[in-house]
Amino acid sequence: MANLLRSELYKLYKEPSFRILCFTFIIVAILLSAVINVMGSDQKVFSGITGLGYGVQVNVLVLKISLAIVGGFFLSGEHGLGIMKISAASGYSRGQIYTAKLAAYSIGIIILSLIVPVICVAAGSILNGFGSLPEIHAALYLFRTLAFTILYAAAFASMVAVFAVTTTVSGITIGGVLLVLLFFDTLSQWLSGKWAWYREIYEHTVFKLFMDIAAFQPTTYELALFILIPVATILLFAWVGIMSFRSMEIK
Template sequence: MYNLIRVEFFKLRKNRSFWTLLFAISVLSLVYPMLYYFDHRSSGEPQFTGAQFLLTFISSNAYVIKFGVAVLAGFFISNEYSTGVMKTIASSGNTRGRLFAAKLIVFAVGAMAISLVFPIVSTVEVSLLSGFGQLPEGSSVLFLSRVLGLTLLYTAGYAAIGALFTVIFTDSGKTIGFSMIFFLMIDMALAAVGSKISFFATLYDYSIFKLVGDIGKPSIDSGDLPALLLVPLLTFVVVGMLGILVFRRKEIK
């Protein structure tokens, strides 16, 4: 298993799409705060501090996570089907469960790296321009580590779903397209169905799709914290196991 993970990390380091995503999101993370900086400067409005910017725009990082997972899934995993690499490694003697688990772990790590770019780069830039400022009253001293830690957990949950789609569709274009549509529409779909059927309302309330929006809350009640921690972990494990089951039965051409 260790050697399989090492191989996947090697492929991730050599994957141009991964580095292109990191670069593109880094540029976006630098440009986005600058637009607000010059807009506020020209209008005479008070500038955002680093803490204010993080609190205001951390929810926007959910879109970066969804986009990053969808694109990386297509070019890092699904691309191996079209190039014949997946057929080769599937017949290498390792069990398909171990192969998928290794890919999922490394894919999740790559997605995690992408998910941290926007909150870290933009907050550092704004802090250099206007100072970090003060966190709002009631925020824990561990706010920053909590936000980044939860970001990593929820990205892993999304990565498990993205990896499952790669096994189902096997094609890069289909994987990216369906993943983007799914991640963007699932909130509205579950909310709409939940308004009619209470079970789906509860399902949505305790899904990563809704709870990801709570990552940036200044304070979290102790009663809400277990759900925030367990939901992404369970999503990663359960969807990952489902991906292994599908991959074992998948005919690889």
Template sequence: MLNLLQSELYKLRKEPSFRVLSLTLLLVAIALPLAAYYSASNGQNSAVNGIQSFMNGVKGNTLFMKIALAILAGFFISREYGSGVMKITGSSGYSRERIYAAKLTAFTIGIVFLSLLCPLVCMAVGSLLNGFGHLQETETAVYFFRTLGLTILFAIAFAAIVTAFAFMTKEHGVTIGIAMLVFLFFDTCSQLIGRYIPIYKYLYEHSVFKLFLEVSAFRLTSGELALSIAMPAVTACAFGWIGMMAFRKMDIQ
């Protein structure tokens, strides 16, 4: 299993889409606080410090992470079917469960890295420009670590969902296209459907999709916090298991 994971992490490091996404997010994370800094210099807005930049980075993640998930899943997972690499891995003498677990773990590490890149670099650049600062609305350290922890947790949950999907579609173009469509329009569509179907609204509001939008909230009740921890954990386990079972029975073309 360790050998498989090492091999997957090597592939991830060498994956061009992962490198491009990392570089793009890095540039965005540098640009966001810089733009806020120059805007404040011109008297258009108040100065944005480190923790506020961190918050902006987390909010930006609701879009950036979803794009990263779709692209990386397409290239890192689904493309291996098209290139035939999955056939070599499938016949390498490791069980399907191990192959899936190694791929999921490496993909999750990649997504967690990408999801932390923007908030943390934003925070670092914001801190350099205006100091780390503090929040009026809540305890700054608690907010920082809670938000960071939840970001990681939701990244793991989304990675599990997308991995299962990417293993089933087997076409990188299809994976990227459909995942992008789902991630970009799911929330809007769900809010619309939820107006007419109350049970759907209830399910959506308790799903990782809706809960993820609340990650950067200043205050969470203990119930909301418990739900924000439990739901991504359950989602990750459920989709990890579903994906693994599906891959076990699947023929590798």
């Protein structure tokens, strides 16, 4: 299993789309930091903790793009190249193969989701200091926000992986994932205004909670939701993915 995971991580490392996204997001983070610093005022200095806030906002779009593109090329693309068929005949169980692919994909998405906020924090800290917050210790807030970013990136990866692994065309995966991720929140907010039962469901999903992870002082109940919902999502969709991968015909 360890060798299988190392193999998947090496394929991720060599995946051109992953490398291009890493480079692109680094450039985006540097440019964003420069623009914010130039446009900053005396009342709102671009510090490390301020950079975290901007980085988390941009990360919503960064995560959606990463999930679609890496999922399409790294997971779905293996069907067209015949790699998936070779993997299925390697002697490992379908469950082990899927778990290794999900782990590698999740690690890739986590790395991509951390680039912008980490660089913005580093740039702000170098230029104007780390900064402080009146509501919470700044270092604790940084650690908590980055930890939640990692957790939610893994949760979204577990969801997308189910679709990406069982879809044999990269373009369908990229288009389908982008379509859903870009419009799901807007549609859900509209439906939430019409149906109370839908609002209750939506507010207890990773889609809604991910937009609230930067809250300064969440209640104990909200903190529990921030942790339990993504963990449950990972476990549920990992199981669904394994079951789907076991039953699918690989050509």
